[in-house]
Amino acid sequence: MFNVQRVQFAGIDNSSGDNNGYADFTSISATVQAGDAYSITLDGAGVFFLPKRFRAWMDWDQNGVFSASELVFQANGFGQQSGTVTVPAGANLGSTRMRVNTSSLTYQGACANYSLGEVEDYTVMVIGQCQASAGALSQ
Numbered sequence: 001m002f003n004v005q006r007v008q009f010a011g012i013d014n015s016s017g018d019n020n021g022y023a024d025f026t027s028i029s030a031t032v033q034a035g036d037a038y039s040i041t042l043d044g045a046g047v048f049f050l051p052k053r054f055r056a057w058m059d060w061d062q063n064g065v066f067s068a069s070e071l072v073f074q075a076n077g078f079g080q081q082s083g084t085v086t087v088p089a090g091a092n093l094g095s096t097r098m099r100v101n102t103s104s105l106t107y108q109g110a111c112a113n114y115s116l117g118e119v120e121d122y123t124v125m126v127i128g129q130c131q132a133s134a135g136a137l138s139q
């Protein structure tokens with residue numbers, strides 16, 4: 001047991017427990033706006049004396065590859081870890097895959113196979129920057 005226990009990001013709040021290495025939660029989605037920043041919190045379960053390393057990627061260009069520049073979060077410790085993810089102003093709009101992982105002794109890549117940890121995928125819907133405006137009451 002060494003797994004991603006809970007993922008919170010932009011409306012996603014999924015307490016998944018142990019999914020035996022990998023879980024496809026792409027049916028769960030968050031909606032984010034290009035150019036805006038959102039908090040992310042990842043929690044894990046494991047062995048008390050091993051720190052947990054967390055990473056998250058967003059496939060902003062939707063090319064099916066998590067590149068180094070798409071690593072949006074990285075933190076380690078014994079408890080839950082939080083940070084901020086800023087959606088690039090130029091991110092492609094629409095369905096974007098988010099991948100999170102946890103590992104112990106070293107950080108792992110987005111496509112790594114490794115023994116101690118877990119990987120989960122989610123969907124992030126990127127919408128365009130809101131350009132609303134409103135007038136004031138004048139007399």
Ligand SMILES: [Ca+2]
Pocket residue numbers: 003004005006016017018019023118120
């Ligand atoms: Ca899990």
Ligand SMILES: [Ca+2]
Pocket residue numbers: 058059060061062063064065066067070
């Ligand atoms: Ca990509």
